Amino acid sequence: MSQHANPIQTLLRDVPFMVIDGALATELEALGCDLGDSLWSARLLSEAPEKIRQVHQAYFEAGADCAITASYQATIPGFMQAGLTEAKARALITRSVTLACDARDAAWQPDSARPKPLVAASVGPYGAYLADGSEYRGGYDLDRAGLVDFHRERFALLLEAGADLLAAETLPSLDEALAISDLLAEHPGAQAWITFSAKDDAHISDGTPIAECARALAGRPGVAAIGVNCTALAHIAPLIEAIRQSCDLPVLVYPNSGEQYEPATKTWHPAACDHNGAPPNLVQGAAAWLAAGAAGIGGCCRTTPSDIAALAEYRQTLI
Template sequence: MTDIIRTYLKKQKYLIIDGALGTELERRGGNLDDPLWSARLLCDNPEMIAAVHTDYLHAGADCLITASYQATFQGLARHGFTHEQARKLIRSAVTLAKTIVDGFWADSANRVNRLKPLVAASVGPYGAFLANRSEYTGNYGISEHELVNFHRERLKTLVSADPDILACETLPCFAEARALVRLMEDLVTDLDMIPAWISFSARDGQHINSGETIRDCAQWLAGKPCVAAMGINCTDPVHVASLVKEIRSVTDKPVVVYPNKGEVYNNLTKSWAPRPGVPSFGEMAAQWVKYGARLIGGCCHTTPDDIRRLALALKS
C-alpha cells in the first residue's frame, strides 16, 4: 500500500483539509432538515455541493472530504432508494469531488506552488444513520461484528469510486474504529492503494465521546498498516492541543485534526458567535501544529474564509 499521506507530507510540511460541508451548505440556503443531511443534496442539488468544494480548493485546501458522511445503504433504503440507486448515489459523492479537483487542476494558474488536491471519502459513524444523537456518545447497543456488517457495503462502494483516502470520521467509540480497521484488513486486496485516517470526536482533552482514552485508541491504531493517520474532528477546539499531545505520545503516524469552530449559540440573536476569551481558530491551530498535527482543517461552522486564513498561515 502506497501511503499517499506520507508521500504528500514529504513534499510539503502540512496538508490543509477543507472546512465544514453541512453547515456551509445550510449557510448558503441548502435545506438539510432531513435524516440524510448533506447526502440529500447529492440527489437534489449536487451543484451546491460542487460550489462548496470549489470554494475550499480556491481557499487553499489540499484535501476535499466527500458528502458521503450520512450516505449509507441502510439509510437510503429507509428513504425509498433501491440498492442500485443507493450505490450510484454513494459513488457520486466521490466522483463529484474528483471532478471538481480535476477541473480545478486543469487551470495552470491553480497549480502554482501546490500539489494536486486529494479526495477523502467520508465514512461517517453508525450513529449518523440512527439520527438519534448516539453519534455523540457511541452508545449503540450493537456488537463490533454488527458494526463491521453495517459499514461493509458502503466502504466497498466508496473504494470502488477510487478516492485517494478513506476518512473514517467523527467516530465516538473505540469499537467502531476497531470494526472499520477489521473491515479494511478484510478488504485489503480491494483497498489496494487507498490509505485511511481514523478520527474520533472527543469530550475533553483526554477522552473520546464514549469515555475511552484517546491514548489507548491511538496506541492500538499505531500498529495497523491500513491506518495512515489518526486524530480528532467535530470536537471543541479548546481540547485539541491536549488530544494531539496524547496521540503523539504513543505514535509517530501523522496526526489529523479538524475540529468545530468553537462558537456558541446566542438565543437572543439566533446566531453563532465566538466564545468570549477563547483564542481564534487560527491561533489555536498554531498550537496544534506546535504539538505535532500535520493534517489540519475545520469541521462544523468553519468556512472557506477560515480555511483560507489557515492555509496562508501554515504555508507561509
C-alpha cells in the same frame, strides 16, 4: 484508489502540513439548501449535486489539500428508508466521490507547483445513520462485528469509486474504529484516516482515553492517520499530544469553529468568553497544534472557505 503508499505521508513531503477542508453543511446552508432531515447533506447527492460540487471547488480554490466527500450520512439503508431504491443508493454513494474528484480536477492544474489535492471519502459513524446524536456519545446497540457488517458495503463502494483514501470520522468509540480497521484488513492496500469526536482534553466521546485509541490503532494495516474532528478548539492541543505520545502516525485535527450549539433550538451562537485558553479560530490555533505534533489541520462544523484560506495563507509563511 491508490493501494500502496500512504497518500497523506506522500503529500507531507511537499508541504509543512496538510490543509483539510471545512464544513460542507454550513456552506450548503449558505447556498440556500435545507438540510433539516435525517439524511442531512447526503440528500443533496440526489437533489442538488451541483451544489455539493460547488462547495468542494470553493475549498480547493481556498487552498485545501484534501476534500472530504458528502458521504458522511450516505448509507444504503438510510437512502432506502427515504424511499430510494438500492441501486439508486449505491449510485449516490459513488457520486459523492465523483463530485469531489470533478471539483478537484477543475481547481487544480497538473502543471501547477501545487501538490495534487486528495479526495477522502467520508465514512460517517453508525450514529450518523441513526441521526440521534450518538456519534457524540457512543453506546451503540451493535458490537464490533455488527459495526463491521453495517459499514461493509458502503466501505467497498467508496473504495471502488476513485477516492485517494477514506475518512472514517467523528467516531465516538474505539470499537467502531477497530471495526474500520477490520474492514481495512479485508481490502489489502486500502488506506483510511480515523478521527474521533472527543468530549474533553483526553477522552473520546464514549470516555475511552484517546491515548488508548492511538495505541490500539498504531501499526494496523491501512490506518493512514489518527486524529480528532468535530471537537471544541480548547481540547485540540492536549489531544494531539496524547496521540503523538502513543503512536507515530500523522495526526489530523479538524475542530469546530468555536461557536456553541444549542440542541434545544438547533442553532449556533458565538461562544461565551473562554477561560481555558482556547484559540478563537483555526488559524490562531495552528501554531500550537503544529508544535504539539499535528500533521493536518482543517475545520468541521461552522467553518468556511475563508477559514481554510487563512490556514493556507498561514502555511505560506512557514515555507
